[in-house]
Amino acid sequence: MSHAPTDSTKRKRAESHSSDLAPVQRSKIWMPYGDIILQAESTQFRLNRDILARQSSVFEDMFSIPQPAFEPTIEGCLIVHVSDTAKDWESFLAVLYHPDPFRSVASRPYTVVASMLRLGKKYDMCSPKEDSLRRIYGEFPAFFELPDSSDKGWTMIDYEDNIYAQMLNLACECGLNSAIPRLGLACLQNLPRRWSGTLVTLAFALERILEFQRERLDWLHGNAIIPHKSCKSPTACVKEQKAISYAIACREEYPFHVGYTISEWDEEWDDRFCAACEAAAMESYDASQQKGWELLPTFFGLPPWEDLKDAV
Structure with a gap:
C-alpha cells in the first residue's frame, strides 16, 4: 500500500534538490x-x-x-x-x-x-x-595556396596544446564547413594516431586520404616513371626510389605522411635521382596537388568546395 509523502519527506527532498544546485x-x-x-x-x-x-x-x-x-x-x-x-x-x-x-x-x-x-x-x-x-x-583559409617560406606559424590565434582538435570541434559546432577540411588535415598531421584515430570524422577521412596518397605517390612504385627512358643510371635511381618508398612506409604515425595530400614536392627527395627521373617524378607528384585540394572536403564527408556552405 502506498503512503502519501509527509511534510518531513517533502522537506528532505527539497533540501536534497537544492543542495545539488551550484x-x-x-x-x-x-x-x-x-x-x-x-x-x-x-x-x-x-x-x-x-x-x-x-x-x-x-x-x-x-x-x-x-x-x-x-x-x-x-x-x-x-x-x-x-x-x-x-x-x-x-x-x-x-x-x-x-x-x-x-x-x-x-x-x-x-x-x-x-x-x-x-x-x-x-x-x-x-x-x-x-x-x-x-x-x-x-x-586555415578555404582556398588553395602554396606554402610560404616566410610562414611564421600561428599569427592570429594564440597557439596552445590541443588547439587543432579544439578548433575542429568549434568549426563543426558552429557550422564552419569550409574550415573543416584544412582543420581536419591539420589534426591528422599534429595529433597522435591513438587520439585522431578514435574520432569518427578523422578516422573516416584518414582512410580516404591514404587511398588518395597511394595514387599520388604511385611514382614510387613500379617502373612506369622511374627509371625514365632518358635515365643514364637506372640501377641507382631505382635504388633511391625503393629507399624513399621504404622510408615513407616505416613512418610511425601513418603509412604515409598525411601532408602529402596537398603538399609540394618534398625537398628531402631533391638530388636523389638523375635529372630526367627527378623531373618525371616531380611532374607526376605536382600534377596531383590540385586534385588533392579539390578532393579534400570529400575526404571528410563534405560536399566539394563549390557546394560547401557555412552555416554562420
Missing part, C-alpha cells in the same frame, strides 16, 4: 552602473543593456519588450538567464568591456575567439563574430 556567484565583471543582470550557469554578470543591445539584435529586441512588473531583481536590475557557459560569457565580456573592444590586435587566445564566435552567432553580434571568422580563416 551556489550563484558574482562575476568579476560587475559594472557598478549596470542595469541588467545576466546569469549564465551559476555565474551572474552586471552589465549595461545599451551596450549589449548595440552589439546584438537579439538583445535589442528583447530589451524593447516591456518586462513584467513583478519579475525578480537584484539591486533593482532585472535578471536575464542564458543557456550558454559562464566561461564563454566571461571571455566575451572581457573583450566587450575593453576600452577598444574589437581593435585589430595581432592575436587572441583561442578561448576568446571561440566565445566571440559562439555568442556572436547565437545573438547576432556582427563585430565579435566577424573578428573570430577573420582569425579562423586567416589561420
Whole structure:
C-alpha cells in the first residue's frame, strides 16, 4: 500500500534538490552602473543593456519588450538567464568591456575567439563574430595556396596544446564547413594516431586520404616513371626510389605522411635521382596537388568546395 509523502519527506527532498544546485556567484565583471543582470550557469554578470543591445539584435529586441512588473531583481536590475557557459560569457565580456573592444590586435587566445564566435552567432553580434571568422580563416583559409617560406606559424590565434582538435570541434559546432577540411588535415598531421584515430570524422577521412596518397605517390612504385627512358643510371635511381618508398612506409604515425595530400614536392627527395627521373617524378607528384585540394572536403564527408556552405 502506498503512503502519501509527509511534510518531513517533502522537506528532505527539497533540501536534497537544492543542495545539488551550484551556489550563484558574482562575476568579476560587475559594472557598478549596470542595469541588467545576466546569469549564465551559476555565474551572474552586471552589465549595461545599451551596450549589449548595440552589439546584438537579439538583445535589442528583447530589451524593447516591456518586462513584467513583478519579475525578480537584484539591486533593482532585472535578471536575464542564458543557456550558454559562464566561461564563454566571461571571455566575451572581457573583450566587450575593453576600452577598444574589437581593435585589430595581432592575436587572441583561442578561448576568446571561440566565445566571440559562439555568442556572436547565437545573438547576432556582427563585430565579435566577424573578428573570430577573420582569425579562423586567416589561420586555415578555404582556398588553395602554396606554402610560404616566410610562414611564421600561428599569427592570429594564440597557439596552445590541443588547439587543432579544439578548433575542429568549434568549426563543426558552429557550422564552419569550409574550415573543416584544412582543420581536419591539420589534426591528422599534429595529433597522435591513438587520439585522431578514435574520432569518427578523422578516422573516416584518414582512410580516404591514404587511398588518395597511394595514387599520388604511385611514382614510387613500379617502373612506369622511374627509371625514365632518358635515365643514364637506372640501377641507382631505382635504388633511391625503393629507399624513399621504404622510408615513407616505416613512418610511425601513418603509412604515409598525411601532408602529402596537398603538399609540394618534398625537398628531402631533391638530388636523389638523375635529372630526367627527378623531373618525371616531380611532374607526376605536382600534377596531383590540385586534385588533392579539390578532393579534400570529400575526404571528410563534405560536399566539394563549390557546394560547401557555412552555416554562420
